[in-house]
Amino acid sequence: MNASTAGRRAAAAAGGLAALVAAWWVCSLLVTGDFVPGPRPVLVRFWQLLCDGLAAHAAASLARVGAALALSLVTAVPVGAAVGRSRTADRALAPVIYLLYPVPKIALLPVLMLLFGLGDPAKVLVVYLVLFFQLLVAARDAAREVPQQFLLSLRSLGGTRRQAARYVLVPALVPALLSSLRVGIGTALAVLFFSETFGTRVGLGWFVMESWMRISYVDMFAGILCLGLVGLGLFLAVDAIYRRVCRWQGGGTGVTAAG
Amino acid sequence: MLELIECSAGYGREDVLSGVSLAVAAGRVSCIVGPSGCGKTTLLMLAAGLKAPRAGSVRVGGCTVSPGDRGVGLILQQYGLFPWFTVRANVELGLRIRGVPCRERRHAAQQEIEAAGLAGLEERFPRQLSGGQQQRVAIARAYALRPRLLLMDEPFSAMDALNREALQDLLLASARERATAVLVVTHSIEEAAYLGSEIWVMAGRPGRMAGRVENPCQGSPGFRGNPELLRTCARVRALLEEAA
Numbered sequence: 213m214n215a216s217t218a219g220r221r222a223a224a225a226a227g228g229l230a231a232l233v234a235a236w237w238v239c240s241l242l243v244t245g246d247f248v249p250g251p252r253p254v255l256v257r258f259w260q261l262l263c264d265g266l267a268a269h270a271a272a273s274l275a276r277v278g279a280a281l282a283l284s285l286v287t288a289v290p291v292g293a294a295v296g297r298s299r300t301a302d303r304a305l306a307p308v309i310y311l312l313y314p315v316p317k318i319a320l321l322p323v324l325m326l327l328f329g330l331g332d333p334a335k336v337l338v339v340y341l342v343l344f345f346q347l348l349v350a351a352r353d354a355a356r357e358v359p360q361q362f363l364l365s366l367r368s369l370g371g372t373r374r375q376a377a378r379y380v381l382v383p384a385l386v387p388a389l390l391s392s393l394r395v396g397i398g399t400a401l402a403v404l405f406f407s408e409t410f411g412t413r414v415g416l417g418w419f420v421m422e423s424w425m426r427i428s429y430v431d432m433f434a435g436i437l438c439l440g441l442v443g444l445g446l447f448l449a450v451d452a453i454y455r456r457v458c459r460w461q462g463g464g465t466g467v468t469a470a471g
Numbered sequence: 472m473l474e475l476i477e478c479s480a481g482y483g484r485e486d487v488l489s490g491v492s493l494a495v496a497a498g499r500v501s502c503i504v505g506p507s508g509c510g511k512t513t514l515l516m517l518a519a520g521l522k523a524p525r526a527g528s529v530r531v532g533g534c535t536v537s538p539g540d541r542g543v544g545l546i547l548q549q550y551g552l553f554p555w556f557t558v559r560a561n562v563e564l565g566l567r568i569r570g571v572p573c574r575e576r577r578h579a580a581q582q583e584i585e586a587a588g589l590a591g592l593e594e595r596f597p598r599q600l601s602g603g604q605q606q607r608v609a610i611a612r613a614y615a616l617r618p619r620l621l622l623m624d625e626p627f628s629a630m631d632a633l634n635r636e637a638l639q640d641l642l643l644a645s646a647r648e649r650a651t652a653v654l655v656v657t658h659s660i661e662e663a664a665y666l667g668s669e670i671w672v673m674a675g676r677p678g679r680m681a682g683r684v685e686n687p688c689q690g691s692p693g694f695r696g697n698p699e700l701l702r703t704c705a706r707v708r709a710l711l712e713e714a715a
Contacts, residue, residue, distance in 0.1 A: 361547045361549050361551045362553060364516075364521055364545070364547060364551065365551030365552075366564075366568075367521055368519050368543070368545035368551075369539065369564055369612075370539035370540075370541060370565060370568050370616075371539065379553065379556075379564065380553065383553070383555035383556075384555070386555075459596070460554050460555045461554075461598075462596075462598060462599075
């Protein structure tokens with residue numbers, strides 16, 4: 213990437229953001245009453261709140277999403293790979309997966325809270341369930357598509373099944389997993405938001421709802437802005453991992469698409 | 472070096488090979504030629520130990536072959552390179568799997584990379600290479616394990632004429648230098664006649680061995696223009712037509 217294309221990209225990104233802020237501003241003018249504050253007071257308040265607890269709320273939310281992400285990757289990848297490569301496992305598990313996949317996981321929150329209490333475990337688990345099924349289906353489909361020639365070549369080089377998983381299956385699954393994560397992050401944050409409105413006093417979900425109860429719309433919008441930034445951060449992280457790990461694929465899409 | 476005795480094989484209900492026998496002597500380049508669907512690739516799978524015969528036996532160096540036998544290298548039709556590994560990592564992989572220490576395998580891989588004419592491309596990914604270069608990586612990867620027998624499936628069929636000839640000559644020179652036995656599966660009569668010191672002709676469905684053609688002048692200087700090459704082609708063609 214040379215300097216002029218980098219400049220053009222930055223300019224385009226700035227233009228997009230400016231349009232968003234302008235639309236927000238127009239909305240705040242059109243809506244009578246104070247429940248859509250303009251960008252200026254919200255940004256000022258956001259900055260004040262950041263050191264005054266908002267960063268801690270964001271950190272708590274991020275920690276929950278992070279735990280759910282790690283847990284879902286560790287469990288969904290091996291199960292998905294096994295189901296994708298074994299016809300028997302697929303026959304046994306496909307109906308189960310398709311039955312459970314469409315169930316809105318948020319509907320299970322009451323049960324999870326009864327089982328695991330009102331604290332973090334239930335919140336992490338409900339986000340985990342959302343991500344687990346998405347990653348499971350992505351891993352299974354990608355594992356199915358791994359060309360036989362790779363597995364045959366690895367065996368002829370002396371590779372064991374374990375080494376086939378390490379040198380063939382996992383690298384072949386990574387691109388599909390990352391694009392599935394990109395979709396999953398949005399859903400995960402939505403579910404996290406909802407789960408944080410129960411049984412906790414930390415987290416962005418709690419902060420936004422609590423600001424609403426206090427009829428403090430500026431605070432509420434500062435919380436929403438913070439949620440957006442957390443999501444953006446996660447997207448950027450996924451993109452950075454993609455660029456690093458999937459260099460072999462070339463190209464790429466995302467917030468910061470590599471050319 | 473490689474011996475198949477009365478081998479039969481198949482997938483599910485389908486028989487692919489019936490009673491095929493073949494022998495490849497140590498250090499010799501042999502070719503198998505035959506129409507599509509006569510089980511040539513399956514025969515290579517048997518020789519590599521990646522598939523078990525339904526009947527008959529497969530022996531490499533006098534012993535029953537096992538998958539991943541270090542003495543047997545296999546290059547599949549699409550080269551089987553791992554797209555997520557660089558040229559260097561692909562060539563090193565067989566050694567890495569066998570637990571060869573990092574410095575040692577890097578040194579061995581570098582030698583093979585240079586011998587295959589790939590110096591300077593070590594950090595490229597397969598996607599960034601031409602078909603001919605990819606085949607060179609596959610050859611380097613197989614040779615890194617110093618096999619006594621190299622099996623190749625349609626190695627040069629997807630290449631333009633000049634690349635194909637350069638790679639055919641690279642293969643012959645390296646096989647001679649290392650005294651490796653090579654078994655090349657091809658559907659091209661001309662390629663079989665140029666590469667093979669003997670040519671096994673297969674036909675039928677399920678495949679059987681239709682005959683064998685000796686090619687005594689193979690490897691002599693200027694063989695590409697040698698009239699003997701055309702005579703070998705004619706003999707192979709006659710066997711193929713007779714069997715069809």
